[in-house]
Amino acid sequence: MLNKNIYLILIISFVFAISFWIGFNVNLLPAEASINAPIYDELFKILFIIGLIIFIGMTIAVIYSLFKFRKRNNQIGDGIALEGNLSLEIVWTIIPSIIVLLIGLYSYNIYDRMGGMKELNHNHDMMSSNSEKIWAGISQTSDNEIAINNLSIEVSAMQFAFLFNYPKGNFISGELHVPVDQKVSMKMESKDVIHAFWVPEFRIKQDIIPGQPTILNFTPTKVGKYPIICAELCGPYHGGMRASIIVEEESDYNEWFNKNKKPEVNL
Amino acid sequence: MTISIDPQKTNNESLQPKGWLRYFSFSLDHKVIGIQYLVCGFLFYLIGGTLASAIRIELASPMSDFMPRDVYNQVLTLHGTIMIFLWIVPVVNGAFGNYLIPFYVGARDMAFPRLNAVAFWLIPPSGLMLVASYFVEGAAQAGWTAYPPLSITTPQSGQIIWILSVLLLGGSSIFGGINFIATIIKLRRPGLKLMQLPMYCWAMLGTSLLVVLSTPVLAGTLILLSFDIIANTGFFNPVLGGNVVVYQHLFWFYSHPAVYIMVLPAFGLVSEILPVHARKPLFGYTTMVFSIMGIVVLGLVVWAHHMFTSGTPPWMRLFFTIATAFIAVPTGIKFFNWVATLWGGKISINSAILFSCGFIINFVFGGITGVALAQVPFDIHVHDTYFVVAHFHYIVYGGTVFIIFSSIYHWFPKVTGKMLNEKLGILHFIITFIGFNLCFAPQHWLGLNGMPRRVAEYDPQFQFVNQISSLGALLMAISTIPFLINVIISVRNGKDAGDNPWNALTPEWLTSSPPPVENWEGEAPLVEEPYGYGKEIYEQK
Ligand code: HEM
Numbered sequence: 097m098l099n100k101n102i103y104l105i106l107i108i109s110f111v112f113a114i115s116f117w118i119g120f121n122v123n124l125l126p127a128e129a130s131i132n133a134p135i136y137d138e139l140f141k142i143l144f145i146i147g148l149i150i151f152i153g154m155t156i157a158v159i160y161s162l163f164k165f166r167k168r169n170n171q172i173g174d175g176i177a178l179e180g181n182l183s184l185e186i187v188w189t190i191i192p193s194i195i196v197l198l199i200g201l202y203s204y205n206i207y208d209r210m211g212g213m214k215e216l217n218h219n220h221d222m223m224s225s226n227s228e229k230i231w232a233g234i235s236q237t238s239d240n241e242i243a244i245n246n247l248s249i250e251v252s253a254m255q256f257a258f259l260f261n262y263p264k265g266n267f268i269s270g271e272l273h274v275p276v277d278q279k280v281s282m283k284m285e286s287k288d289v290i291h292a293f294w295v296p297e298f299r300i301k302q303d304i305i306p307g308q309p310t311i312l313n314f315t316p317t318k319v320g321k322y323p324i325i326c327a328e329l330c331g332p333y334h335g336g337m338r339a340s341i342i343v344e345e346e347s348d349y350n351e352w353f354n355k356n357k358k359p360e361v362n363l
Numbered sequence: 364m365t366i367s368i369d370p371q372k373t374n375n376e377s378l379q380p381k382g383w384l385r386y387f388s389f390s391l392d393h394k395v396i397g398i399q400y401l402v403c404g405f406l407f408y409l410i411g412g413t414l415a416s417a418i419r420i421e422l423a424s425p426m427s428d429f430m431p432r433d434v435y436n437q438v439l440t441l442h443g444t445i446m447i448f449l450w451i452v453p454v455v456n457g458a459f460g461n462y463l464i465p466f467y468v469g470a471r472d473m474a475f476p477r478l479n480a481v482a483f484w485l486i487p488p489s490g491l492m493l494v495a496s497y498f499v500e501g502a503a504q505a506g507w508t509a510y511p512p513l514s515i516t517t518p519q520s521g522q523i524i525w526i527l528s529v530l531l532l533g534g535s536s537i538f539g540g541i542n543f544i545a546t547i548i549k550l551r552r553p554g555l556k557l558m559q560l561p562m563y564c565w566a567m568l569g570t571s572l573l574v575v576l577s578t579p580v581l582a583g584t585l586i587l588l589s590f591d592i593i594a595n596t597g598f599f600n601p602v603l604g605g606n607v608v609v610y611q612h613l614f615w616f617y618s619h620p621a622v623y624i625m626v627l628p629a630f631g632l633v634s635e636i637l638p639v640h641a642r643k644p645l646f647g648y649t650t651m652v653f654s655i656m657g658i659v660v661l662g663l664v665v666w667a668h669h670m671f672t673s674g675t676p677p678w679m680r681l682f683f684t685i686a687t688a689f690i691a692v693p694t695g696i697k698f699f700n701w702v703a704t705l706w707g708g709k710i711s712i713n714s715a716i717l718f719s720c721g722f723i724i725n726f727v728f729g730g731i732t733g734v735a736l737a738q739v740p741f742d743i744h745v746h747d748t749y750f751v752v753a754h755f756h757y758i759v760y761g762g763t764v765f766i767i768f769s770s771i772y773h774w775f776p777k778v779t780g781k782m783l784n785e786k787l788g789i790l791h792f793i794i795t796f797i798g799f800n801l802c803f804a805p806q807h808w809l810g811l812n813g814m815p816r817r818v819a820e821y822d823p824q825f826q827f828v829n830q831i832s833s834l835g836a837l838l839m840a841i842s843t844i845p846f847l848i849n850v851i852i853s854v855r856n857g858k859d860a861g862d863n864p865w866n867a868l869t870p871e872w873l874t875s876s877p878p879p880v881e882n883w884e885g886e887a888p889l890v891e892e893p894y895g896y897g898k899e900i901y902e903q904k
């Protein structure tokens with residue numbers, strides 16, 4: 097009996113060791129280029145390790161049973177008539193429930209840190225005649241915050257392009273330029289069908305919905321050029337609907353901005 | 364001719380064609396209808412599989428060079444629609460349900476044999492109509508989800524045929540669902556208690572409840588969508604003030620439960636197969652029943668996890684995260700119980716058990732990525748990418764299709780009286796298992812690293828991994844060859860099976876193979892312990 101338990105403990109520690117090793121050494125994700133990315137990757141790592149433990153454990157159990165309990169030649173009769181084991185079944189109901197609950201709470205915490213839980217202040221734009229409803233995207237900010245210091249950009253999506261409007265400079269660009277380490281607020285609206293704004297290196301995605309503007313905020317942390325990908329089937333050229341986001345130093349950004357901005361027109 | 368309601372009389376043998384011609388007639392025999400579902404579904408599976416191969420050929424290179432882009436979207440839409448509505452749902456419900464449920468409850472036929480036949484005969488014409496729409500101008504190309512406004516603005520004739528066809532198929536599954544509920548509740552042989560039913564009955568009861576509760580919502584939604592297309596109404600059309608997210612809520616209220624409509628019957632089938640070949644009782648019968656009902660209830664309240672990026676409010680995202688993740692608990696219980704059923708058995712290693720064990724391994728993998736996807740922050744990055752494609756194929760192919768094959772190996776001797784060839788069967792399993800994992804495992808990486816789904820062209824950096832995936836798809840296509848050869852050879856020249864080649868205890872094995880028209884020569888046997896392996900009641904026989 098003692099022997100058996102030792103084997104069990106050995107196998108379990110082996111499964112844990114291997115899962116942790118893979119979890120920490122195998123990187124499946126692209127570069128981290130926004131504040132959200134490292135937070136996301138933390139959650140990913142935890143889920144990856146728990147998943148590996150369960151998957152490797154179950155696979156070993158199935159393959160072991162097939163080998164160990166296979167019917168040898170000439171063997172007759174049945175296995176033991178074991179129909180259930182209440183305490184075992186309670187254990188494997190309670191343990192997964194706890195794990196699931198902990199994962200849920202943890203990902204709630206991650207979501208909160210990403211800014212997903214902030215309530216949106218709906219009644220801004222009191223001046224504008226139609227009080228439109230803005231739908232919640234991830235990392236929202238309250239309207240006051242936007243007003244204070246964010247770089248705000250208006251995104252419009254159409255078959256099959258993204259256009260970025262810089263209201264302060266009064267110009268439209270096909271490429272998204274943003275300064276590094278500064279919070280960007282985007283208000284996104286579609287001209288035709290549903291599109292989605294996805295930057296894999298930022299770990300953010302938000303649908304762009306016709307008739308219902310959505311908001312997306314992010315803070316890039318690494319200078320570079322990253323793809324913007326449309327992730328919602330939007331027609332034949334959906335696969336070609338891409339743009340780039342260029343994250344640059346503040347000075348480079350200002351240079352670009354000043355080159356493009358149009359003077360205010362006074363009528 | 365007078366119409367008789369009594370199934371005994373309408374099944375009058377002299378009125379029915381004999382031999383294989385029976386299968387081409389409006390038969391009322393549940394066994395014939397079951398086989399009709401299976402064969403019809405398999406033919407559509409071959410079409411859907413051919414389309415899948417076409418998709419994978421296109422994706423072997425980063426440019427869109429194998430077919431025009433809009434044709435790619437049509438092929439993709441047809442592949443998804445066929446696989447769900449014409450292969451998996453009709454086969455795991457209609458085919459096995461019709462064949463097995465009357466045996467399991469000790470009845471001579473389903474509760475409403477005519478309705479049953481009608482439910483089946485809706486499928487071939489609507490399926491053919493759907494396939495035919497791909498030869499007219501502008502076939503449906505908005506994906507199997509048909510999200511507006513895309514489905515309203517793409518060419519319309521094909522989209523309308525698509526809607527009509529899905530409505531008819533939905534009608535067919537509602538008829539089937541009503542029939543299963545009535546048969547299981549009302550036609551049970553006197554003396555047979557609910558808690559003595561084989562597990563597949565419970566699975567079909569749960570599934571049929573889901574079908575009856577959620578399919579009408581899909582029907583209503585699609586009818587509204589067709590109004591938007593034909594009559595210019597504005598339910599979902601934003602130009603006319605419609606709301607596109609409402610469509611998504613309604614659509615997923617059906618289509619999330621639809622996943623369980625595909626996997627719950629598979630759970631039931633594997634619960635029948637494992638005990639027989641492991642020679643042990645099904646472990647934890649009662650918890651198995653409760654976990655099915657738990658899945659049914661939870662399955663109805665988690666639809667919005669498909670919409671985490673659609674602008675849903677934060678509280679809603681949270682609720683749906685927790686509810687979704689909790690489905691892992693009843694599902695996990697079932698998997699532990701199956702492994703415990705194997706544990707300590709005397710397992711015959713054959714094609715049926717290998718496909719079942721392959722199912723357990725693949726489904727656990729798909730289930731784990733499912734729990735990850737339920738977490739809002741996780742889902743936001745991978746939603747609508749190849750990660751999701753990989754996840755759901757692990758469920759629908761690695762889970763359900765594996766079980767369909769396992770079931771065919773298990774029940775073929777009952778249906779035909781002949782055995783299938785085990786060597787070919789095991790070859791079939793090995794190629795399928797390798798091909799499947801080669802095809803879909805790498806797609807997780809693709810999605811995480813930036814490849815969206817439903818695209819005909821992609822970033823060249825993903826080419827190598829896509830080629831591995833296409834190679835896996837090729838292997839899966841090849842794997843159907845030994846299977847088809849096996850079935851054709853065995854039907855004609857297979858070894859005689861005898862009535863009960865596996866020494867199984869469930870009622871369908873207690874009659875001749877193939878069974879007589881009314882299932883049993885005499886009275887239906889009362890099987891009190893369908894899983895009594897290793898027990899005295901069984902030893903005495
Ligand atoms: C025979 C092996 C199969 C292969 C190689 C295969 C391959 C594919 C591929 C490459 C896609 C495109 C993914 C995308 O861009 O979204 C796809 C989509 C899909 N497949 Fe399969 N598949 C197979 C079997 C199945 C089965 C058995 C089902 C059963 C339900 C299924 C259901 C779907 C669905 C629902 C879609 C999504 C279609 C859409 O986005 O509208 N597939 N499949």
Ligand SMILES: [Cu+2]
Binds near residue numbers: 329
């Ligand atoms: Cu797009």
Ligand SMILES: [Cu+2]
Binds near residue numbers: 326
């Ligand atoms: Cu797109």
